Amino acid sequence: MISLSNxxxxxxxxxxxxxDGQVKALNGISFNVDKGELFGLIGPDGAGKTSLFRTLTTxxxxxxxxxxxxNYDIRKDYQQIRNRVGYMPGRFSLYQDLTVEENLNxxxxxxxxxxxxxxxxxxxxxxxxxxxxxxRAGKLSGGMKQKLALSCALIHKPSVLFLDExxxxxxxxSRKEFWAMLKKLRQEGITILVSTPYMDEANLxxxxxxxxxxxxxxxxxxxxxxxxxxxxLYAVHxxxxxxxxxxxxxxxxxxxxxxxxxxxxVTFKDAPSGSNAPSGAATGSPxxxxxxxxxxxxxxxxxATVEKTGPTIEDCFIHLxxx
Amino acid sequence: xxxxxxxxxxxxxxxxxxxxxxxxxIIAPVIQLILLPLAADYSVKNISIxxxxxxxxxxxxRLIGKITSSGYFKLTGYTGSYKAALSMVEQxxxxxxxxxxxxxxxxxxxxxxxKLYVAINAIEGTKANxxxxxxxxxxxxxxxxxxxxxxxxxxxxxxxxPQISIASSNWYNPFMNFHLYIxxxxxxxxxxxxxxxxxxxxxxxxxxxxxxEQINVTPIKKYIFITGKMIPFLVLGIIIFSLGLLVGWIxxxxxxxxxxxxxxxxxxxxxxxxxxxxxxxATYSGTQMQAMSLSFFFIxxxxxxxxxxxxxxxxxxxxQAIVQTFPPSHFIKIMRMVVxxxxxxxxxxxxxxxxxxxxxxxxxxxxxxxxxxx
Numbered sequence: 001m002i003s004l005s006n007x008x009x010x011x012x013x014x015x016x017x018x019x020d021g022q023v024k025a026l027n028g029i030s031f032n033v034d035k036g037e038l039f040g041l042i043g044p045d046g047a048g049k050t051s052l053f054r055t056l057t058t059x060x061x062x063x064x065x066x067x068x069x070x071n072y073d074i075r076k077d078y079q080q081i082r083n084r085v086g087y088m089p090g091r092f093s094l095y096q097d098l099t100v101e102e103n104l105n106x107x108x109x110x111x112x113x114x115x116x117x118x119x120x121x122x123x124x125x126x127x128x129x130x131x132x133x134x135x136r137a138g139k140l141s142g143g144m145k146q147k148l149a150l151s152c153a154l155i156h157k158p159s160v161l162f163l164d165e166x167x168x169x170x171x172x173x174s175r176k177e178f179w180a181m182l183k184k185l186r187q188e189g190i191t192i193l194v195s196t197p198y199m200d201e202a203n204l205x206x207x208x209x210x211x212x213x214x215x216x217x218x219x220x221x222x223x224x225x226x227x228x229x230x231x232x233l234y235a236v237h238x239x240x241x242x243x244x245x246x247x248x249x250x251x252x253x254x255x256x257x258x259x260x261x262x263x264x265x266v267t268f269k270d271a272p273s274g275s276n277a278p279s280g281a282a283t284g285s286p287x288x289x290x291x292x293x294x295x296x297x298x299x300x301x302x303x304a305t306v307e308k309t310g311p312t313i314e315d316c317f318i319h320l321x322x323x
Numbered sequence: 324x325x326x327x328x329x330x331x332x333x334x335x336x337x338x339x340x341x342x343x344x345x346x347x348x349i350i351a352p353v354i355q356l357i358l359l360p361l362a363a364d365y366s367v368k369n370i371s372i373x374x375x376x377x378x379x380x381x382x383x384x385r386l387i388g389k390i391t392s393s394g395y396f397k398l399t400g401y402t403g404s405y406k407a408a409l410s411m412v413e414q415x416x417x418x419x420x421x422x423x424x425x426x427x428x429x430x431x432x433x434x435x436x437x438k439l440y441v442a443i444n445a446i447e448g449t450k451a452n453x454x455x456x457x458x459x460x461x462x463x464x465x466x467x468x469x470x471x472x473x474x475x476x477x478x479x480x481x482x483x484x485p486q487i488s489i490a491s492s493n494w495y496n497p498f499m500n501f502h503l504y505i506x507x508x509x510x511x512x513x514x515x516x517x518x519x520x521x522x523x524x525x526x527x528x529x530x531x532x533x534x535x536e537q538i539n540v541t542p543i544k545k546y547i548f549i550t551g552k553m554i555p556f557l558v559l560g561i562i563i564f565s566l567g568l569l570v571g572w573i574x575x576x577x578x579x580x581x582x583x584x585x586x587x588x589x590x591x592x593x594x595x596x597x598x599x600x601x602x603x604x605a606t607y608s609g610t611q612m613q614a615m616s617l618s619f620f621f622i623x624x625x626x627x628x629x630x631x632x633x634x635x636x637x638x639x640x641x642x643q644a645i646v647q648t649f650p651p652s653h654f655i656k657i658m659r660m661v662v663x664x665x666x667x668x669x670x671x672x673x674x675x676x677x678x679x680x681x682x683x684x685x686x687x688x689x690x691x692x693x694x695x696x697x
Contacts, residue, residue, distance in 0.1 A: 057540045059539055059540065082540055082541060082542045083542045087540045089533060092533075093534050093536060093537045095333075095337065095532075095534055097340055097341065098333070102333075102336070106333055107537075109326070110326065110329070111541060111542065112325075112326075112542075152537075
């Protein structure tokens with residue numbers, strides 16, 4: 001449905017001078033998205049997610065590489081692609097001085113259709129904002145703006161939907177609702193490419209690509225990515241988290257240590273005298289957790305606990321970044 | 324076509340919904356057109372003159388009386404020393420000093436010739452030039468009168484001596500009514516500001532709010548989008564122009580001598596060029612601030628160089644060549660020709676053609692650049 005091979009894009013440096021540091025936004029990106037798949041692009045700000053969206057929606061041309069959307073080439077068949085995709089940019093970009101209904105009507109007409117014709121598709125979403133249909137779009141709340149933007153992106157029944165950080169700046173309840181809507185749309189057979197900086201949303205996708213500085217670090221199902229986390233992860237907890245972080249990091253056996261919520265996620269170094277762990281992965285020797293606990297108690301953390309825990313996408317992402 | 328109509332509907336809805344803009348677009352030009360011609364008047368009045376009379380004769384009194392009764396001059400000083408008069412100039416109480424020498428009357432009678440000394444404060448160029456010219460024409464008049472007086476009283480034969488007199492008449496504007504000249508030009512500058520600036524701002528605003536991206540991922544063709552942007556401002560331009568003509572008629576009694584159809588045809592031609600400029604500026608600006616600075620640059624140059632206030636013919640050659648590429652210079656010329664002279668289409672073919680070519684170049688350039696950037 002969507003396929004990219006070796007897509008590269010470089011922007012000129014910030015000062016506009018040619019010799020100044022050019023920004024490599026996309027550094028040879030390749031992946032495929034199947035029909036009806038909910039595919040997530042996960043990465044921090046500046047990873048290249050928006051550049052990827054702009055390339056696939058034919059707003060910018062890549063410097064190198066090939067890409068197709070719905071089997072149409074992004075260079076040659078951009079007109080066909082524009083008829084078939086729905087795009088919701090990261091920033092709210094509907095007409096703020098037109099009302100909810102006028103905006104929706106406008107985008108329907110632009111695609112040569114009517115609200116009535118595809119009402120079924122947007123019904124669940126649009127019904128929530130329909131009471132405010134005579135309100136100007138600029139006067140809507142953040143969550144309602146997202147719903148309107150999604151309605152406008154869907155009104156022509158696209159076969160592919162591009163959503164660039166649709167839940168950034170939206171409250172938790174609206175985010176949950178939004179993802180529930182995406183699941184429903186997937187059932188309609190719409191292919192969805194969605195980006196998000198929130199790791200917790202990654203689990204809701206069929207497959208995810210972890211992206212950083214224009215490179216793809218890993219592509220797989222969220223479960224598989226979590227499963228591929230090498231070694232054992234421990235959650236360390238104590239009341240004085242700030243001092244705890246410093247103390248755990250100063251423990252000689254610690255390989256990695258990151259704050260995660262109100263606890264720390266820690267992996268341990270391989271035991272110096274030959275364990276059978278695969279090279280590169282920090283499996284940690286079995287005695288280390290106990291040693292750490294004693295170490296912490298000696299350093300005035302009487303309530304410290306060290307427990308085994310399962311890794312999350314975020315742990316995997318941090319692990320991939322480290323290597 | 325259906326898309327275009329729908330785009331237009333959307334544009335008009337947005338423009339009309341913006342009450343501030345509508346008010347600015349309608350009221351501001353009317354106020355400017357009422358005020359500016361009253362203030363920007365070329366005829367110079369109330370020139371202060373200081374007279375240094377070293378003669379105190381009937382002849383000198385007669386000359387002074389003639390100067391003050393002309394209506395252009397105000398006698399602000401009457402002294403016996405040039406120094407005192409000059410200090411009045413320094414204090415800005417006099418623009419001109421006229422020095423009448425001692426024995427002015429006696430020498431005039433005896434030697435049939437006399438010299439007057441005129442000193443002009445040239446800080447204000449226009450006032451100095453015109454003041455000097457007025458004064459010398461008054462003195463010449465005076466000269467003629469005196470001669471005639473003597474001739475009638477003395478010998479009759481000299482009156483038969485041949486004299487060359489120059490009589491001039493001002494065609495198309497017989498009373499040199501300055502308003503007739505300036506109102507059409509100001510009207511053009513107002514339409515200019517509206518057309519190019521508002522188009523540029525409108526498009527850049529879509530860039531700023533990101534809506535242009537949303538439009539770009541739809542199947543709307545670029546030329547349809549651009550046409551949809553231009554037509555509303557074409558209509559607005561025509562409305563403002565018509566309002567301006569109305570103001571000219573009500574407040575200054577200016578009724579165009581020429582055909583209104585010819586005038587509106589030229590207007591559409593002109594707006595085509597100026598909207599193209601607005602479009603081009605929009606493709607080069609990323610923010611409304613940039614668009615503002617860019618269009619301010621052009622509008623300033625257009626206002627000062629297009630012959631609205633100063634004659635293009637008196638500019639240096641290179642400047643005249645540049646002015647040829649300014650659509651407003653052609654349209655101001657057309658306006659004056661049609662309003663004052665009643666020129667027809669055949670008289671303004673060159674100007675119409677020039678504007679069309681400029682418009683074609685600007686619009687093509689804009690569309691090419693728009694493609695490249697978006």
